[in-house]
Amino acid sequence: xxxxxMFIPTLKNAxxxxxxxxxxxxxxxxxxxxxxxxxxxxxxxxxxxxKIIENIVREELDAxxxxxxxxxALQTSDLWKESGRWDDYGPELMRLKDRKDRDFCLGPTHExxxxxxxxxxxxxxxxxxxxxxxxxxxxxxxxxxxFALMRGREFSMKDLYSFHSNDECxxxxxxxxxxxxxxxxxxxxxxxxxxxxxxxxxxxxEAHEFMVMSEVGEDTISYCNDCDYGSNTEFSNLAERDxxxxxxxxxxxxxxxxxxxxxxxxxxxxxxxxATFTDKDGKEKPMIMGCYGLGVSRTLMAxxxxxxxxxxxxxxEELKPFKYHIICFDVKNKDQLDVANHIYSELRKQSExxxxxxxxxxxxxxxxxxxxxxxxRITVGRDIKDGLVEVTERKTGTSNKVKITDLQAFCxxxxxxxxK
Amino acid sequence: xxxxxMFIPTLKNAxxxxxxxxxxxxxxxxxxxxxxxxxxxxxxxxxxxxKIIENIVREELDAxxxxxxxxxALQTSDLWKESGRWDDYGPELMRLKDRKDRDFCLGPTHExxxxxxxxxxxxxxxxxxxxxxxxxxxxxxxxxxxFALMRGREFSMKDLYSFHSNDECxxxxxxxxxxxxxxxxxxxxxxxxxxxxxxxxxxxxEAHEFMVMSEVGEDTISYCNDCDYGSNTEFSNLAERDxxxxxxxxxxxxxxxxxxxxxxxxxxxxxxxxATFTDKDGKEKPMIMGCYGLGVSRTLMAxxxxxxxxxxxxxxEELKPFKYHIICFDVKNKDQLDVANHIYSELRKQSExxxxxxxxxxxxxxxxxxxxxxxxRITVGRDIKDGLVEVTERKTGTSNKVKITDLQAFCxxxxxxxxK
Numbered sequence: 036x037x038x039x040x041m042f043i044p045t046l047k048n049a050x051x052x053x054x055x056x057x058x059x060x061x062x063x064x065x066x067x068x069x070x071x072x073x074x075x076x077x078x079x080x081x082x083x084x085x086k087i088i089e090n091i092v093r094e095e096l097d098a099x100x101x102x103x104x105x106x107x108a109l110q111t112s113d114l115w116k117e118s119g120r121w122d123d124y125g126p127e128l129m130r131l132k133d134r135k136d137r138d139f140c141l142g143p144t145h146e147x148x149x150x151x152x153x154x155x156x157x158x159x160x161x162x163x164x165x166x167x168x169x170x171x172x173x174x175x176x177x178x179x180x181x182f183a184l185m186r187g188r189e190f191s192m193k194d195l196y197s198f199h200s201n202d203e204c205x206x207x208x209x210x211x212x213x214x215x216x217x218x219x220x221x222x223x224x225x226x227x228x229x230x231x232x233x234x235x236x237x238x239x240x241e242a243h244e245f246m247v248m249s250e251v252g253e254d255t256i257s258y259c260n261d262c263d264y265g266s267n268t269e270f271s272n273l274a275e276r277d278x279x280x281x282x283x284x285x286x287x288x289x290x291x292x293x294x295x296x297x298x299x300x301x302x303x304x305x306x307x308x309x310a311t312f313t314d315k316d317g318k319e320k321p322m323i324m325g326c327y328g329l330g331v332s333r334t335l336m337a338x339x340x341x342x343x344x345x346x347x348x349x350x351x352e353e354l355k356p357f358k359y360h361i362i363c364f365d366v367k368n369k370d371q372l373d374v375a376n377h378i379y380s381e382l383r384k385q386s387e388x389x390x391x392x393x394x395x396x397x398x399x400x401x402x403x404x405x406x407x408x409x410x411x412r413i414t415v416g417r418d419i420k421d422g423l424v425e426v427t428e429r430k431t432g433t434s435n436k437v438k439i440t441d442l443q444a445f446c447x448x449x450x451x452x453x454x455k
Numbered sequence: 456x457x458x459x460x461m462f463i464p465t466l467k468n469a470x471x472x473x474x475x476x477x478x479x480x481x482x483x484x485x486x487x488x489x490x491x492x493x494x495x496x497x498x499x500x501x502x503x504x505x506k507i508i509e510n511i512v513r514e515e516l517d518a519x520x521x522x523x524x525x526x527x528a529l530q531t532s533d534l535w536k537e538s539g540r541w542d543d544y545g546p547e548l549m550r551l552k553d554r555k556d557r558d559f560c561l562g563p564t565h566e567x568x569x570x571x572x573x574x575x576x577x578x579x580x581x582x583x584x585x586x587x588x589x590x591x592x593x594x595x596x597x598x599x600x601x602f603a604l605m606r607g608r609e610f611s612m613k614d615l616y617s618f619h620s621n622d623e624c625x626x627x628x629x630x631x632x633x634x635x636x637x638x639x640x641x642x643x644x645x646x647x648x649x650x651x652x653x654x655x656x657x658x659x660x661e662a663h664e665f666m667v668m669s670e671v672g673e674d675t676i677s678y679c680n681d682c683d684y685g686s687n688t689e690f691s692n693l694a695e696r697d698x699x700x701x702x703x704x705x706x707x708x709x710x711x712x713x714x715x716x717x718x719x720x721x722x723x724x725x726x727x728x729x730a731t732f733t734d735k736d737g738k739e740k741p742m743i744m745g746c747y748g749l750g751v752s753r754t755l756m757a758x759x760x761x762x763x764x765x766x767x768x769x770x771x772e773e774l775k776p777f778k779y780h781i782i783c784f785d786v787k788n789k790d791q792l793d794v795a796n797h798i799y800s801e802l803r804k805q806s807e808x809x810x811x812x813x814x815x816x817x818x819x820x821x822x823x824x825x826x827x828x829x830x831x832r833i834t835v836g837r838d839i840k841d842g843l844v845e846v847t848e849r850k851t852g853t854s855n856k857v858k859i860t861d862l863q864a865f866c867x868x869x870x871x872x873x874x875k
Contacts, residue, residue, distance in 0.1 A: 036520075036522070037520065039582070040520045040521075040522065040584075040585060040586070041522045042522055042524070042573070042576070042577075042585050042587055044575070044576035068572055070526070070527050070530070070531070070568060070571065070572070071527075071529070071531045071559075074527045074529050075527065076524060076525065076526045076527060076568065076572050077524055077525040078524050078572070079522035079523060079524050079587070081524075082523055082524050082525050083523075085525070086523075100457065100460045101460075102456070102460065102461045102462055102499035103499060103502055103503075103506075104462070104496060104497055104498050104499050104501075104502050105496065105497040105502050105505070106490070106496045107490050107491075107494045107495065107496060107609050108528070108592060108594075108609060109491070109494050109594065109608065109609050110490070110491075111490070111491045126554045129551060129553070130551070131549060131550070131551035131561075133549070133596050133608075134546045134596045134598070139491075141551075141561075148490060148496065151490065152488055152490070152496050152498070153462070155464070156462070156464035157462075161813075161814045162459070162813075164460075165460060165462050166460070167462055167499070172528060172592065174528075174529065176553050176554045178554070188529065188553075189527050189528060189529050393581075393582075394581045
C-alpha cells in the first residue's frame, strides 16, 4: 500500500484532553479520529488492525463450531418489553421513534433480538446446542465517555449467545469460550486475568470478566501472579485476597480494563420471552442460555496501552498492520525512488508492505514510522550510492546497513529469528 | 461446517406478504429473518454470502488504491447543518437526541462525516487524490419498506468518497470506479446496465446508476442490448430511446433494481464545509469530490432474484457459501454416518463443506439442499452398501452414482469442467 494514498493523518501533538497513553497514541498515529464525544472514526490504519482482531475472534470461535450472523442495531421496544428491560435499562439506552411514532432503541446488547430470532426454530432438544455470534457496532449513551475507545458511545463488540437444553451443556460451553477468550487475547499480545463479576444489566446466574492490567483501568482487582485467577474485590474487603482458590500464588493489586465478559444467563431471557424447546421427556422447557461479550475496539485500545515506548506504538506480532515499512527518504531523488519502488514491488509479493512515497521531509517520515510501529523499517536514502539501505527493527531499535542485493535474505533471517 | 450447529432455519412456506421471488427465497432458505418492518437479521448462511460480496468489493477497490475505514453511524446535527442537509433531508433521516438533549441522526450516507474527517489533513494538492471507503450499516426510515432487502430501513452499503485537486482527476477516478463496479457485479454473477441518473438527495453535477434488470425493479429504464449503456427515461419521452450514444445496438425496456450509484459531487460538500486545500499556484480551493455507493445487502437480493429455479437458489460460482453439501441421509444409521463423516473430513481439507448431520428426515434434507443451492451435493444413503454415493450438480440437476473410492477424483473433474 502506498502511504500517499492511505490517509494516515499523524499528529505531532495529542489532543489536550487525552490522558491515557493509548488515547494519545491512537490519535497521534492516525488510527482514529474523534467525531463527537465518545464517537470515533476508525481511519485506515486503525481499521486494518480492527479487522485483524476481528479475524482472530472469528478463527477461535469458528473452531468451537460457533456461527456468525448479523443482527440489526435498530430494535423495537416490543422485544425489550417482553424481557422487561425497556423499563429497567437506564439512560445509557439510546431511544428513538420512527416516522410512524413507534419506539425503537439502538442495541447496547442483543439478548432480546437473538432470543426472538432463535425461539421459533430451536424448538427441540435435537437442535441444541447452538452458538451464534456477531461482530457489530453497539450504542451506549455513556454519561462520561473516556479514554477514546475505552468507554465510547458507539463501539465495536463481538457478542456470542449460546442455547442449551441443560445446565451441563451450558457449563461445558462456558469453559470452551473461556479458553477461546484466553487464546484470542493471547494472540492479540494481551495478558489477561479472569475475575468473578456481578451480572449487572445483562443478568443471569454467574459471570466473569477478562481484565487487562493497566493504570488506566477502571476497576480495582486483586489477582494471582501464578495463574489467571483474579477477583473484583474492593480494597475494603481485601481480607479475601489471600483466599485464591486455584493456586497458592502471590497476590497483586492493580487496575483492570475489562476487555471481555461471559455470563451464564440461564433462563433470564428465555422464560419471559417464551423461548422454549421440547426436551427428551416430551416436556416444554425454556432454553438455557449463555452470553459472551468481547470488546473489539476496546481490545485495540488495551493493546496500544500495553504495547508502546517513548517513540510510539510497538505492535504485537499478530496485530501488525504491515510487516515492512519502506521509506523513500527523498522521493524527489529519482535514484532513491527507483530503488524504493523496486524493493516495494519485490517485498510485497511475500508480505504486506506500507511504502512511504509521500512528498514529505525524510526526518518526518522516520518519526511517523516510529509512531505507527510497523515491525521492520527499510530506509532508502543516500546510502544507495554504496548499494546500501538501512533495516531497523522497531521493537529493539537495532539498525543494520544491508546491501540491496542481500535485502531479501536479510529480511528472511529477521523473520526466522522472530519465530524462535 | 456441521449443519446441526449452523442455524439455517429453512421454511416450507414463504411469508404471506412476500411478493418478490428473492424475498420468498431469502426467508425460506434461512438466509435472513425479519425483525421489524424493513429491518432484517442476516442469519449465518446469508451473512456468509454477504461477507463474500464484501470481500469482492474490497478486492476491486483496494486494487485501485482505495483505503477502507469505518465512520460512525451516529452523526451530530452540527455537521449536517454545515452542509445544509439537516433541514433539507426528509423524514427518511432517523433523528434522535442523546442524554444531554443534543441532536443526532443515524447516517443514511456519510458525505458530511468523511468531509469532516478529511478536511484538516488533506490541506495540500500534494496529498491528493485520496479515495476512502467503508462497508457499513445505513439507516433510512423508508415510508414503504419493500421486498425484504430491496428497500430496507437498516441495510448494508459500501460507500466510497474520493478527493481531488481538479476535475480531470475526478473524471479519471469516476471512470476507474465505474469499471471496478462492472467487475464487482460481474463477479457476483449479475448483469448490469449503467444509466444516467439525477443527483437527488446526494447532490452534485453528474451521476449514474448501476441497474440489474428484474421484474421487481422499481425504475423503468431503456437500455442497449449490445453495450452497457442505459437511460432512466420515463415512458413519456421514449423518443429519446433510440439516441443511444455509445453504439447503435437495439434497445429494450425493462424494470431495474439499482445496486450502485456514482456521483460527481464537485464542491457541493467541500465548499459549505470549508474543506479546502492549497493548490500548486498557492491558492486555497475547495476539494473536488466524488462519491460512489454500492448496496451490499441489495446486491444479495438481486443475486437471489436473478439466480434461482423452481427448487430454490442457484448460487453464482463466486458467491457460493460452500462448495460441497454432504448429506447424511439417515444419521441414525451408523454406517452412513461413518462414511459421511469420512467424506466430510477429507473434502474439507480442500474446500468449504456444509455437512448435513441433522437428526431430520432424509427427504427434508434433500429439499433443503435444493433450496439453499450449494453447487455440488454428495448424498450418503443406502447405496453405501455397494460402495456408492450420489453426486448431484445443483445447476443442472445431473446426478451420478460414484464409487466412494473415486469421489475425490470425480469432484476434481467437476471443478475442472466448471472452470472451462
